[in-house]
Amino acid sequence: MVLQAPSLIGPTPTKFDWIDGSVLTISTTESTEINLEKELVVPQEVVEKRNPEVFGYKNWHGYRMSYYFDYPENRPENYSDEVIATTKSQSGKIFKINWSQVDANNGLTAEKFLLPMLSTFRFLNQPTLGDASTQHECLEKGGTWQKWGMLQKEYCQIPAPDAGKSCTDGSQCSLGSCISESGTLPGACQTYKNIFGCFTFVEDGELGPVLCAD
Numbered sequence: 001m002v003l004q005a006p007s008l009i010g011p012t013p014t015k016f017d018w019i020d021g022s023v024l025t026i027s028t029t030e031s032t033e034i035n036l037e038k039e040l041v042v043p044q045e046v047v048e049k050r051n052p053e054v055f056g057y058k059n060w061h062g063y064r065m066s067y068y069f070d071y072p073e074n075r076p077e078n079y080s081d082e083v084i085a086t087t088k089s090q091s092g093k094i095f096k097i098n099w100s101q102v103d104a105n106n107g108l109t110a111e112k113f114l115l116p117m118l119s120t121f122r123f124l125n126q127p128t129l130g131d132a133s134t135q136h137e138c139l140e141k142g143g144t145w146q147k148w149g150m151l152q153k154e155y156c157q158i159p160a161p162d163a164g165k166s167c168t169d170g171s172q173c174s175l176g177s178c179i180s181e182s183g184t185l186p187g188a189c190q191t192y193k194n195i196f197g198c199f200t201f202v203e204d205g206e207l208g209p210v211l212c213a214d
Helices: 036-040 044-049 110-119 135-140
Strands: 014-017 022-029 052-057 060-068 079-088 094-102 144-148 153-157 178-180 187-189 197-203 211-213
Touching (some): 036 044, 052 110, 135 144, 187 197
Antiparallel strands (some): 014 022, 022 094, 052 060, 060 079, 079 094, 144 153, 178 197, 197 211
């Protein structure tokens, strides 16, 4: 799992709480269906007063509610913006975000803070550990048998056929990721399925945020 604010990769049940009134919670859930009454712990008539609208951004889908606590006065300090949305990884796990912002005076909107986070949110491949079952088989296939990552699990990783090839997008690489460890362009096709250390993903010729995985 990798986690970095404002960019998120992962995720794990984590809460970011800023003193400016913006709160983001990421968690796993059992269904992509969102029941606003249960989420907000309020009756249906209160949900309706919050004017829920369908929210969709990239692979995230759910609801967005923008309203004033003091309607019809509509004072900026009493403004609230909420987003509840889910997405599903290729492995079938479902993740949910709960984002809220109060007080419109500070200019913190979903467009300014939440959407950039979601645009860099990605699932790292977590394949079954080991490209070969024994060290002997691993070495015969040209792989590396060693302890990997912070957990020091010992297994085999076989280099991709295009490992280290110059690239500007993950679509040019057999493992699907073009990375830069130096923070410069062009990047290089990733060597192993499981990546450790600090690096940036290169997509469409541009560097993403610096990420660290262990």
